[in-house]
Amino acid sequence: MKFISTLLLVLIVSGCQAHQNAQEHSQNQNQNLKQAQQDIQTSISTVSPAFELITLGDTGGIEDGNLSSFLLRSIEDENFISLDAGSLVNGINVALENKAFDSLTTTPDPALNPNGNILHHHVKAYLLSHGHLDHVAGLLIASPDDSSKPIYALSSVNQTMSDTYFNWQAWANFTNRGIAPKLNKYDVIDLALEEPVEIKDTALTVTPFSLSHPLESTAFVIEHNNDMFVYFGDTGPDEVEKQGKLDAVWRYLAKQMQHKTLRGISIEVSFDNTRPDNLLFGHLTPKWLMQELTKFHALVEDKEQLSNMKVIISHIKYSLKRGTDPRAVIAQELESANALGFNFILAKQGQVLAL
Numbered sequence: 642m643k644f645i646s647t648l649l650l651v652l653i654v655s656g657c658q659a660h661q662n663a664q665e666h667s668q669n670q671n672q673n674l675k676q677a678q679q680d681i682q683t684s685i686s687t688v689s690p691a692f693e694l695i696t697l698g699d700t701g702g703i704e705d706g707n708l709s710s711f712l713l714r715s716i717e718d719e720n721f722i723s724l725d726a727g728s729l730v731n732g733i734n735v736a737l738e739n740k741a742f743d744s745l746t747t748t749p750d751p752a753l754n755p756n757g758n759i760l761h762h763h764v765k766a767y768l769l770s771h772g773h774l775d776h777v778a779g780l781l782i783a784s785p786d787d788s789s790k791p792i793y794a795l796s797s798v799n800q801t802m803s804d805t806y807f808n809w810q811a812w813a814n815f816t817n818r819g820i821a822p823k824l825n826k827y828d829v830i831d832l833a834l835e836e837p838v839e840i841k842d843t844a845l846t847v848t849p850f851s852l853s854h855p856l857e858s859t860a861f862v863i864e865h866n867n868d869m870f871v872y873f874g875d876t877g878p879d880e881v882e883k884q885g886k887l888d889a890v891w892r893y894l895a896k897q898m899q900h901k902t903l904r905g906i907s908i909e910v911s912f913d914n915t916r917p918d919n920l921l922f923g924h925l926t927p928k929w930l931m932q933e934l935t936k937f938h939a940l941v942e943d944k945e946q947l948s949n950m951k952v953i954i955s956h957i958k959y960s961l962k963r964g965t966d967p968r969a970v971i972a973q974e975l976e977s978a979n980a981l982g983f984n985f986i987l988a989k990q991g992q993v994l995a996l
Contacts, residue, residue, distance in 0.1 A: 690716055690995035691868035691904050694953070695741045697723075697732025699988040701775055701875070701911050701924075701956035706731045707990050708775040709956055711872065711907060712764065715865040716995075718844040719745050720765045724861065724872040724907070729779030732990060733759050739991035761788040765842040767827075769794040770874020771858040772801030781806055784815045789826050791841055792816070795849060796831040797857045803829070835893070837864070850890045853882035854923035860890050867901045869894070870996060873908040875956065878929035881918050887933050895940035903946060904996040907988065909956035913970045924956075927974035938981050948982055951996055955988040 697710035708727025714720060723729070733756045736742065742759060749758045760783065767780055769792060780787075792799070803819040806812045815826040832838060837848045844865050852858040858874040871894065879887045894903060911924035925933075934952070941947055954975070960967050968987055975985050986994065 688949075691865060691902070692716060692863075692870050692996040693744070694870070694905070694907070694994045694996055695721075695736050696953075696955075696988045696990055696992040696994075697726075697736060698728035698779070699955055699957070699990050699992075700959045701909065702958060703961070704959040705778075707735075707959075708778060710776075710779055711955075711988075712736075713845070713863060713870060713872070715844040717865070719747050719763060720843045721763050722840055722843055722845060722847075722863070723764050723767045723780075725770055725776040725874065726767055726780035726783075727775045727778055728990075729783045730756055730760065732779065735991040736993075739993070741991060741993045757786075764790070766790050766840050767792045768840075768847060768861050768872070769798050769802065769859075770852075770861070770872070771798055771854060771856045772805060773856060773875070776874065777802065777806070781812050784812070784826065787815075787826065789828070791828040791830050793830050793832055793838070793840065793847065795834070795851065795857060795859055798859065799829050799831055801856060832859075848893075850893070851886055852876040852890075853879075853884045853886050858923070862890075862894070862897075864901070869897060869901055869903045871903070871906040871908075873906065875909055875911075875923055876925065877921055877923040878925060878933060880932070881921060881929070882923070888936065891933070891937040891940055895937070895942070898941055898943065898946055903950050905951035905953060905994070907953040907955050910954050910971050910975070911956050911958050913967060914974050927971055927978060930954075931975070931978045934983060935981065948984065950984065951986055951994065952983050953986050953988050953994065957987070 693714050693716060695712040697712060698708040700707050706728055709725045710727045710732050711724040712721040713724055737755050750762055753761060770776060807814040807816050808820050814820055815824045816829045817823055817825045818829050832849045834849060834851055837846050839846050846864045848862040850860040852860055852874055854875045858876055861872045863870045879885055909925055910927055910930050912926050914926050914928045916926055938947055957967050957971055972987055
């Protein structure tokens, strides 16, 4: 009897010890998993951004005051370039309300309002993708009270600006070329395709690529040191346009990504997938964007770069129809087709992104 009691006691103690060991093992596993998750999050959060992107306008029409325009700067410099300028001062106002410029340390000009300080002292150049009004209206309206700065664009785009707007009929000629009198506020600089150019008074360089649109449009590859950001003006898909222009951009980027880091791209999706191809007029839908990005994905050797890259969706067409939210529809269509795991972000006026 004494032997049996002793045996039972040993078994009970052993069982308790085993249960305690199992609990401790489980706790250790949970702690290790939690630590691993923290380590991953720390690793992600400690990757220093290279660029700051502020959305001044996110739509492709028809809402005036919120048209295609972004400000981009190197994190190491407080001077921005304006990527298109459909909305400019109004976009700066919305960005100021959202405290988008609070990271700037330069002492503001006491003679100017905050929006004037940004426009005059921090926006150092315009890069215009093409001459449609939803991409240039803000520049035109602000030009009488703007500061002197260069306009960079392909020669065809600069010619459109000169012929159509800065002609003393649609608008006064604030540039240094075209119809006299020339007010010489803006120094117009023609960009050559696929030739890098340093952007004056900034830490950035730009390499332009032609895009397919009713007017010639442009993709701007912006670089600082070994980091890149790409801004796409309006563009149709290669399969519809039959010119292979997006393919040329994808191949260039894939080659550059062998020794540089692509931090993000901003690209248009104007319509949802119900839009027929014959009514695209040089624009993209979620279906066509995913087809283009799939081609790009296949070209890139380091796929991890693509999962870390931000894809900012812009130029969504505003709708006047009751109950219609094109942003929600496009977001859902992109997400449902995103088998490759791209990091989509819908641009929103006043938004600040670290890239």
